[in-house]
Amino acid sequence: MPLNPKQEEAKNHINWPLLIIAWAWSWKTATLTARVEYMIRERNINSASILMVTFTNKAASEMRERVAKTLWVEKPRSIYAKWNFPLIGTFHSIWIYILKEVLSKYSSEELQIWLRKDFIIYDEQDKLSVLKNILKNRLNLDEKEFPARQIAFYISNAKNNLITAKWYEKEIDSTIKEVVFKAYLEYEKDLISNNAIDFDDILIKTYAVLRIWRILEEYQEKYKYLMVDEYQDTNLVQYEIVKLLASKYRNLAVVWDDSQSIYSWRWADMRNIINFKKDYSEALVVKLEQNYRSTKKIISWANAVISKNNSWIKKELWTENDEWSHIQYIEAPDDKIEASIITQIIKEKEGDYKDNLVLYRTNAQSRKIEESLLMANIPYRVIWWMKFYDRAEIKDLLAYLRVIFNPNDTVSMKRIINTPTRKIWAKSIEVLDHYKENFGLTYPQIIENIDEVEELNNWAKSAIKTFNTIFEDLVLKSHKIVVSELLREIVKITKYDEYITEWLSQEEKTSKLENIDELVNVATEYNGMEPRESLAIFLEEVSLITDMDTKDERSDYVTLMTIHTSKWLEQKRVFLTWLEEWLFPSFRSIGEAAALEEERRLMYVAMTRAREELYISRASERFNFWDYVRNPESRFIKEIPKEHIENYDLWNFLSKWNSYFWWNRLSWNSEGFSWFNTSFSNETFSKPKVKVADNDISQFNLWDRVNHPKFWNGIITTLSWELATIAFTWKWAVKMNIKIAPVRKVF
DNA sequence: TCGAGTTCAATTTTT
């Protein structure tokens, strides 16, 4: 598709700072690709001197594909292209690439970052386990009073403001910060001794390295053309890094969309744009305002909502797409009906299942929809961050790979030293830790010389020796076979498959084994490489990969995901669910102007995912936080001009949905049909109701109808004193004590 | 020292 004049202008503008102000679906990616192509083909710029930052791996991968196409080369599988190709990746993957490169040339002492080339990356869970250990064992603190998560938050905040552990002492103004200071020091010590870094460190260390003059010079020469997409989501450190790299040639192009900034909780700072304008005052500003995706209706709607933000820069997104179909508002009595209606619509609509995208605010909110789709036999896929790599069996195997790659990684070492069970119990590990702390030894060193450890009996020693034999064998093999083979070898040698499936049902067994197969399968992509290299790159990419990156395009299923995750997608039909105050906008953001505006931007992002049809839904009553809650409709719905909203025809739906449950529910409501519309739309925040149950059991008889807040209606099928079996609509027979159970008789 | 059984707390958003 040909570029419009604005896009053309952005494309042709090289050798000068450039600020592209983009709107949702204004073809910014296509413009950037065209720009890269133009640079290489028309201006004869060396491909390898172009560096391009995207926000997700998926975006990076797509960009690599597009660029590869224009250059007539095969798409590089990862950031490590073997031929002359631009460096395209996320902030994190690019900085890891650069860090490794630097570390292979300079010594750690020279760089002052206390890191060796074979470092590994600790994810959020690893980080918490390190911190928990510190807080509990070294600082002797109560984890209730000082939760690891909270401490982690403070540390992350400090890191992203470039405050080191030592400097944190100056920040202390409260008890908590005093704890943070101590924990931070210990945490850094642990990371160094494990040769590990966390996500924040990837940025911090890169920044530290690039502040060394000769290294900076080298990289300024190497990457003369810089492009940063999603600039509104950069944080302070990222900003500073880019600034360093760009300071010599000033060929920096950034794409900025303030209405899609939804990552402030990850320290993204929109004020970076103010700094940008100051630092590059000569920059050319290009605005891309035409939307090529959604219909007029959807866009005017989105505009109406986003314009309620004060900090929003006035702009008008427009489109030539014809006004299309309906924007429907589903106002369901409860969450189950909400899910059923959505399921029904998906079922009735022509076209493929994969035309449908269901969005919600938080991951936990997918459940009701899942249940409903499952019942209707509709294939679906939930995109959940790190779901696959969070599974125990995957984590175990990756921990093996990590210790093989970097034997100093104590966190992983502890995970696998007794997995499968080798009778190396906590007592032995305590002794190992003691040696590690007091003699400055590493685990492999201690394990190798276990005979000299006096505190252990022979029995424990021989267990550790067994492990050491396996471990050394695997390390040796890692130099000979590629990572996928190595994984198979680990499973074989340790009999891991038997261990993990030992006590499980057939069904669970297959699922675990399938997961292992899948991991090996992913690893086979690295087969062509040198064994150690395949291990290194596999580990590096695994820690940055998300569920979304493995998205399978071939089969036909409905996709479910959070709004944040959906930022990079578009879909023909979008369902936006859980639109209630306290849930979306979330209760944490209500009452805080800046946070609320971010929620509103999130709403904007969600709405603009839709190409043709947008459904929004809420439930008057729903099960949330382990209880039933009623929240008024989201303020975002009210912000949409009423004439744009068409109410979904509930009656029509319900007449087709004549279940036992439904008719019963109507029949015992004295207000009859008004039930959906009036009695449930009271705009009150009813706090979770406490169920006081002290029933008079004499009122219950066999075959009585009862109502339960969780399982709804049921019939008593057996009864002996207080104990009854009740067949519920939403649950097969349940045995309960009707004296204390929250049931009431229905007449 | 294990592990089965029980209690109790927890839910934004993700590179």
Next chain:
DNA sequence: TTGAACTCGA
């Protein structure tokens, strides 16, 4: 509902 952190018996 799930999972992690506890208890307690062997």
